[in-house]
Amino acid sequence: MGRVFLVELEGRSYRCRFCNNNVALADDVLSRTFNCSQGRAYLFSNVVNITSGPKEERLMLSGMHIVEDIFCCICGQILGWKYVTTHDKYQKYKEGKFVLESLFIPLTDGE
Template sequence: MGRLFLLNLEGRTYNCKFCKTQLALVDDLISRAFHCRRGKAYLFNNVVNVTVGPPEERPMISGMHTVADIFCCCCGQMVGWKYESAHDDSQKYKEGKFILERGGIIDRMDSEFYMDTRTSTSDTEDA
């Protein structure tokens, strides 16, 4: 087995829920209106730090697709799938795109965008 090199993303990212590895930039998010067997799923233009499994034919709500499951390259958890091809012409826009299952990812903010929203008391409020 070779050496593992991770792509480091800058900005707000979606990360693996299990090991916190960066998977996708928020800027690459296309849609949050997708669903999988386990709940909500998000469609992305690009995903990194994953390994792609073998393609297989899979019936989905939108019809038959050729997809390949994707796994976090650090912990091996299945985090979604890649659309290899769509059988229906109306679904061709999904080809080459990625689904990340909401249950397997967390939304991480870059520290420069983090804003603490907890309530606090100031010295003037105590007087």
């Protein structure tokens, strides 16, 4: 496997609860009203320092979607998922966006 290059984030950011790796800026939150099996989740326009799993079709509360699970690139902890394709025209805004489970990503102030 190759070398991992991490993106450092400045300002308020969300980090992996398990290894403190930067994963998203607070300014990139699009919605805080998502839900997941573990509780609350947030929709992000952009995340960093993650790896993606294989694409799979998944039935969610809002219908059928093709998604990829996303993992912390340091510790491998699952953090949420990425919407790849949606089948409902009213859900198209989610395509290319990321959902991170709030349980796994505490908000920290920038240093």
